[in-house]
Amino acid sequence: MTAHSHTHDPACPGCATPDVAFGAHDHGHCSADVMARADILLQANGARLTPVRRRVLEILLEDHRALGAYDVLQRLAAEGFGNQPPVAYRALDFLVEQGLAHRVDRLNAFTACMHPGEAHAPAFLICRVCHTVAEAAAMPVRAALDKAARAVGFVIERSNVEALGLCPQCQTGATC
Amino acid sequence: MTAHSHTHDPACPGCATPDVAFGAHDHGHCSADVMARADILLQANGARLTPVRRRVLEILLEDHRALGAYDVLQRLAAEGFGNQPPVAYRALDFLVEQGLAHRVDRLNAFTACMHPGEAHAPAFLICRVCHTVAEAAAMPVRAALDKAARAVGFVIERSNVEALGLCPQCQTGATC
DNA sequence: TACACTACGTTATAATATAACAAGTCAAGA
DNA sequence: TCTTGACTTGTTATATTATAACGTAGTGTA
Numbered sequence: 001m002t003a004h005s006h007t008h009d010p011a012c013p014g015c016a017t018p019d020v021a022f023g024a025h026d027h028g029h030c031s032a033d034v035m036a037r038a039d040i041l042l043q044a045n046g047a048r049l050t051p052v053r054r055r056v057l058e059i060l061l062e063d064h065r066a067l068g069a070y071d072v073l074q075r076l077a078a079e080g081f082g083n084q085p086p087v088a089y090r091a092l093d094f095l096v097e098q099g100l101a102h103r104v105d106r107l108n109a110f111t112a113c114m115h116p117g118e119a120h121a122p123a124f125l126i127c128r129v130c131h132t133v134a135e136a137a138a139m140p141v142r143a144a145l146d147k148a149a150r151a152v153g154f155v156i157e158r159s160n161v162e163a164l165g166l167c168p169q170c171q172t173g174a175t176c
Numbered sequence: 177m178t179a180h181s182h183t184h185d186p187a188c189p190g191c192a193t194p195d196v197a198f199g200a201h202d203h204g205h206c207s208a209d210v211m212a213r214a215d216i217l218l219q220a221n222g223a224r225l226t227p228v229r230r231r232v233l234e235i236l237l238e239d240h241r242a243l244g245a246y247d248v249l250q251r252l253a254a255e256g257f258g259n260q261p262p263v264a265y266r267a268l269d270f271l272v273e274q275g276l277a278h279r280v281d282r283l284n285a286f287t288a289c290m291h292p293g294e295a296h297a298p299a300f301l302i303c304r305v306c307h308t309v310a311e312a313a314a315m316p317v318r319a320a321l322d323k324a325a326r327a328v329g330f331v332i333e334r335s336n337v338e339a340l341g342l343c344p345q346c347q348t349g350a351t352c
Numbered sequence: 353t354a355c356a357c358t359a360c361g362t363t364a365t366a367a368t369a370t371a372a373c374a375a376g377t378c379a380a381g382a
Numbered sequence: 383t384c385t386t387g388a389c390t391t392g393t394t395a396t397a398t399t400a401t402a403a404c405g406t407a408g409t410g411t412a
Contacts, residue, residue, distance in 0.1 A: 284367085
């Protein structure tokens with residue numbers, strides 16, 4: 001992982017656009033930036049980024065994909081952590097609670113949050129070919145959803161938007 | 177089930193508004209209307225609404241809730257159909273394919289589509305207290321999502337929008 | 353140190369979902 | 383009418399995803 005010292009640089013594609021997943025970018029930025037923010041965020045929350053939790057976040061950050069709990073577990077086990085399901089689920093649930101990861105229901109899988117700490121309603125663009133998961137700018141989506149909900153008196157507490165389709169690369173027939 | 181003869185009457189709350197789930201309404205309308213449409217739709221598609229499939233759709237239509245595959249299976253078994261998982265999953269998958277039901281990923285459950293045949297992107301409002309599931313007007317939501325996707329060159333084929341929160345009844349503290 | 357609290361590792365099991373095959377149904381054409 | 387082929391159902395078996403419950407160990411604080 002190529003670490004960088006900045007925390008949030010608008011000149012870096014990985015930081016400037018929330019959904020850079022499909023474009024070429026220095027992925028080291030994404031990872032390092034998020035890890036740095038995670039430390040700050042958790043400290044503010046009085047929560048601890050223990051070795052297992054940190055490692056799980058790193059694993060999720062390796063690329064813009066969603067990993068199943070058992071995939072994560074396998075990685076953990078290979079590195080000397082416990083190898084029973086709760087080990088993975090607990091760390092993943094923790095990260096989700098803290099806003100550092102999201103659960104992608106459609107895939108029964110988890111993905112690192114690409115802009116933790118910022119208020120945002122997650123919306124995922126899932127490529128059905130290469131399985132890349134991008135977290136898209138969802139504020140307008142959320143606004144439209146809120147409006148529809150308000151019309152029937154429903155109060156939204158949490159929303160999850162997931163779209164399945166083809167990423168730019170896979171549309172051209174490339175294998176990604 | 178109180179059957180009615182009309183197929184789609186704008187004067188009927190269950191027909192006029194797509195998300196009547198939370199309001200008082202003659203639910204017989206919903207069921208009868210959808211069943212009638214299902215027959216037409218399937219005939220047009222050259223697909224068959226066999227006894228199991230019909231029964232599953234009826235079960236889903238009993239109220240505005242999402243049922244797990246095993247809940248459906250239990251009902252089927254009690255009525256003399258097969259009692260192994262594939263029986264339920266096959267019927268449910270068929271209904272989803274035909275656009276007569278939707279899968280609610282968040283709940284690992286299925287719910288009847290309230291306006292089959294009409295072009296629509298499903299958006300669900302799920303009450304976390306009474307578990308009522310309403311299918312909301314999602315065209316604006318889908319439009320916003322499409323726009324966000326287009327911005328990064330992603331082509332959406334299928335989208336799933338699920339919001340968790342409180343329905344009007346449950347906001348007041350009533351048990352629903 | 354003693355205490356409360358949190359996190360971790362383990363065993364066991366629950367809940368959800370699918371693969372693969374055999375047997376029955378139905379409609380279209382020989 | 384008979385046959386064929388596609389489709390549907392039922393069954394066995396198993397895969398995948400997820401949680402309950404309990405004991406132990408680490409962490410910070412009085």
